[in-house]
Each structure stands twice: as C-alpha cells, then as structure tokens.
Amino acid sequence: ETGVTQTPRHLVMGMTNKKSLKCEQHLGHNAMYWYKQSAKKPLELMFVYNFKEQTENNSVPSRFSPECPNSSHLFLHLHTLQPEDSALYLCASSQQTRTEAFFGQGTRLTVV
Amino acid sequence: QQQVKQSPQSLIVQKGGISIINCAYENTAFDYFPWYQQFPGKGPALLIAIRPDVSEKKEGRFTISFNKSAKQFSLHIMDSQPGDSATYFCAASMVSGGGADGLTFGKGTHLIIQP
Numbered sequence: 581e582t583g584v585t586q587t588p589r590h591l592v593m594g595m596t597n598k599k600s601l602k603c604e605q606h607l608g609h610n611a612m613y614w615y616k617q618s619a620k621k622p623l624e625l626m627f628v629y630n631f632k633e634q635t636e637n638n639s640v641p642s643r644f645s646p647e648c649p650n651s652s653h654l655f656l657h658l659h660t661l662q663p664e665d666s667a668l669y670l671c672a673s674s675q676q677t678r679t680e681a682f683f684g685q686g687t688r689l690t691v692v
Numbered sequence: 693q694q695q696v697k698q699s700p701q702s703l704i705v706q707k708g709g710i711s712i713i714n715c716a717y718e719n720t721a722f723d724y725f726p727w728y729q730q731f732p733g734k735g736p737a738l739l740i741a742i743r744p745d746v747s748e749k750k751e752g753r754f755t756i757s758f759n760k761s762a763k764q765f766s767l768h769i770m771d772s773q774p775g776d777s778a779t780y781f782c783a784a785s786m787v788s789g790g791g792a793d794g795l796t797f798g799k800g801t802h803l804i805i806q807p
Contacts, residue, residue, distance in 0.1 A: 584735070586735075611794075615794075620701075623781065625793065625794045636793045670735050672735075676787075677793060678785035678786060678787045679724065681738070681795055683728075683736045685735045
C-alpha cells in the first residue's frame with residue numbers, strides 16, 4: 581500500500597449525475613493534490629491544498645469542485661460532467677508542496 | 693508555460709539491455725527532478741530523484757544523469773528485466789521557489805522489455 585487510498589476505484593456516471601471521489605492519506609503529509617491522467621497526455625495538475633488551504637487551481641472547469649476538510653482527506657465533487665472528462669483521477673500527497681509526491685491508485689472515471 | 697519534454701514515447705528493449713529515457717526542461721529555476729514508474733491499474737510511484745547539485749545518482753539498476761547546462765536529464769535502466777515493463781514519467785519542480793503548486797510531468801514513456 582502506498583499510504584494514499586482512493587475510493588471508488590472505478591466509477592461510471594451519466595452527464596447529469598453528481599458523484600464524489602474520496603482520497604485519504606495516512607502519511608502525515610501537509611499537501612494534497614488532484615491530478616487528471618488522460619491517454620497520451622502528461623499528468624495534469626488540477627488542484628493543490630497546502631495545510632488544508634487551496635493554493636492552486638489550474639483553470640479547472642467549475643463542474644469539478646474540490647474539498648479538503650482536514651490535512652488527511654481530500655474530495656473531488658463532480659457534477660454535470662462531459663464525456664471528455666473520462667480519465668484516471670489521481671490523488672497524491674507530499675510533506676510540502678513541490679516535493680516527493682505519493683500517489684493513490686486512482687479512480688477510473690467514465691462519463692456516459 | 694512550464695514544460696517537461698520526454699522522449700521516446702515508447703521503447704522496446706531486450707532483456708539484459710540498457711533502457712534510456714530522456715527529458716528536457718525549459719525553466720532554469722527547476723531544482724528537483726524525480727522519475728516515476730507506473731504499472732497498469734496503479735498510481736505512479738517514485739523511482740529515483742535528483743537535485744541539480746550532482747550530475748548523476750544511482751540506485752541499484754536505475755541511474756539518473758543530469759546535464760544542467762543542456763537542461764536535460766535521463767533515466768538509465770541497466771540489465772533491463774521484463775518486470776521493468778511499465779510507463780515511466782519524468783517530472784520537475786522548484787522546491788526552493790517557495791511556491792505552492794505541484795510537479796510538472798512529462799508525457800510518459802511506455803517501456804517494454806522483451807524476454
């Protein structure tokens with residue numbers, strides 16, 4: 581186990597649905613991230629939380645809404661997604677931002 | 693925009709051979725260069741990382757070579773094994789920059805080691 585747990589592992593949702601992805605880290609880290617991984621594209625940084633405060637939002641559409649209630653938990657709330665949002669969504673954590681990041685196994689999201 | 697360019701996109705190496713993956717970056721302020729390994733169905737896992745104060749770092753069969761003047765770094769896998777077949781990502785960041793963003797990744801290299 582990597583110390584970063586994501587649920588669910590797989591998710592299929594319709595374009596009108598609302599769902600949430602969950603991430604939990606057991607490493608005592610201060611920073612948490614959401615990345616999107618699509619085929620043949622670099623990992624795209626979506627959101628960064630540092631000490632529970634959002635510090636980065638890389639022009640992500642508002643249909644993705646992050647939440648970080650504490651330094652161990654991170655959520656990604658999804659609503660009215662598009663088929664092109666289908667991807668592997670990865671959560672990661674690190675002791676401080678920009679340093680060694682530990683990734684979860686990801687949630688494979690399919691929007692139909 | 694900060695970029696890290698990775699090549700080749702895919703690579704096939706015979707068992708026992710040397711696998712070489714290259715990355716180039718543009719931002720001279722980058723000071724942390726990790727490599728990640730990802731197997732199907734898994735998240736990326738840190739393999740090895742280097743800071744620009746050294747030109748080479750070796751851990752077992754994995755070596756990072758770093759050329760600061762050329763703004764390039766590469767991963768060498770010696771005695772490549774079928775179990776090394778995976779996707780490899782290079783990345784970079786400015787640890788000392790005081791910023792609060794994450795790593796910038798290359799597009800990845802799909803490595804296949806043939807028995």
